[in-house]
Amino acid sequence: MSQDRTEPSSERATRGALMGAEVAEQPDVWARLLDRADQPDGELAAAAALIGRRRPRFVQFVARGTSDHAALYAKYFAEIVLQLPCGLVSPSTMTAYGAEPDLTDVLMIGVSQSGGSPDLVTTLERARAQGALTVAVTNNPTSALAQAAEAQIDIAVGPEKAVAATKSYTGQLLALYLLLDRVRGGDGAAARRLPEWGTALLGRDDDVAELAQRYRFASRLVTTARGYSYPTASEAALKLMETCYLSAQAFSGADLLHGPLAMIDPQVPVLTVVGDGIGGRAMGQVLPRLSELGADVFCVGTPDAVAAATVGIALPDGVAEEVSPLLEILPFQQLARHLALFRGGDPDAPRGLKKVTETL
Template sequence: MSDTQAHVPGRIMAAEMAEQPAVLRRILDEGAPKIREIAAEIAARNPRFVLLTARGTSDNAALYAKYLIEVLLGKPAGLTSMSTTTAYGAKPDLTDCLVITVSQSGGSPDLVASTKAARDAGAITLAVTNNPASPLAEVSEFHIDVLAGPEKALPATKTYTAELLALYLFVEGLRGGDGAAAKDLPELAAGVLARQAEVRALAERYRFAQRLVITSRGYGYPTAREAALKLMETTYIPASPFSGADLLHGPLAMVDNVSPVIAIVPDGKGGEALQPVLDRLRGRGADLVVIGQREQVDAASAGFALPAGVPEEVQAILEILPLQLLAYEVTIARGQDPDAPRALAKVTETH
């Protein structure tokens, strides 16, 4: 490889986005048996509730798992505040609690410390990482490897979708399911990623944007948060993610007839719950771009139609793909390098 090729802006991120169908296939073919085995062992211990611990992109994957656990298992689930144990020294009683820590690197000191504290407090601990040799994997009772392979671009792409699929298969395993809803995802993901030219055309809308609002509901809400994070860390455009319900409780006032809004509209109950929000946004004349089904896209200013017939609980794995591409394309259009956003490091060592 020449020096010129090595320094093409966005080359690494583009390659890692393109790997996602293969990563999803690897998880289904190689990772699923181990995930089912771990899930069965934990299910036999019947944890009464679940706590999820993560930072950054992995925090959005953890939020997705929270929806899965509450909807599919009917168990209460929450996102932890790590500082309660790492900074304040709180000692909660976590007997019969499952604590799932999600981390691409498994190296952040506060994740390791809070997981160790949870295990000392009686919790069943599970680490979900892309590094089975990480400190986090070592301090956890159980570990799931998301099998994404080395990720070199600073914006996480393939590790995020790998975390989503691994978490879905794990929750399915807890209830004795076979994860059949995920079987077509590798091929569907390849089809979505092949439509990059459509996303490049959408990106022109945001080349000079000063801010963005991104909204969704249900399983799509973690996608809204992850899309906002990707756009902010690559393009530097302030992007505010809102649950559709929260958007109606005040922030809608900042949306006017020139405000760019991206709505992720799941095909199912989440999309139905978002419909009143879409109606209000159209009523305010917002520049509304929809990521969803064809009929929703056609009713908006523009958008990207997702494959039909995908079960709602796994749609998030496809929804984020055009938004990753959008972050990439807008960044390139603005003359920046998405491989190396300013002031970011691959492993963020929070304490």
């Protein structure tokens, strides 16, 4: 899949143009969503009020693919901030096996860019019939998933034409943060500067393109992080697999220190997320071990963490850990796009993939 180094940059720019535009659009998407979140009679306020009245004792999230990583982020938030037990639903238990669990006092949140996956729709419908309070987070307010839920939040990121989800992912992250923060009585203050920070971080696209060259001939790599950043590692691995056709495995930093560490060597790049917070500090156990093994470490994180890695991109100062994942994923989206182009692929339309995958 490697391409000739002499290919004109103008030809590379044609491929991947959709993904590039959608990555760049994200700060504007966030600004619009933040404005809508301030509306006292908006759907986000209504959903938060409904959750507050029902006072669920357990939260379940149902999603697939990229949206599953957004749901995993929300699971961390709900467990840490709302201090509610949470779980990620296996849709097949209801759709294929016909399970009908008692879901009284359960909040089930369905997360889907299209809102059209039959297994997610069926799961939300059956959960509602079994007593759950159901909420849909989608980019399509008229979708079957939105109609199946008692409340829905439209992330309103606009059409996403590239197959690889970018702006819809961070739109989901922000919508879930704003919803759950409002449930705890917050005003979304930690997210207010995200459009500003995101614009500055995306301005380093040329730096990321240069770094992408070093991984042009990689056949496999590992991504790792802890806490709120672990979903970022999972989403980064997915973006690299679907756009660059390489094997990418995501591990919690804690899990990496067990058996998977044995596969790390100088030929297996490791992409790490080391933000400013508890999860980032927990990665302090991981980084020295990677160094001992001679790993090539690409780090998105604090300036100190980046300085200790092989290469990396530093995050802005002052970002709260609970909203940092919206920024952390941006360099990885850029990396996936540039690496796909250098390897001769088209990240707008990866082979064999469709924008919406229907599962039963």
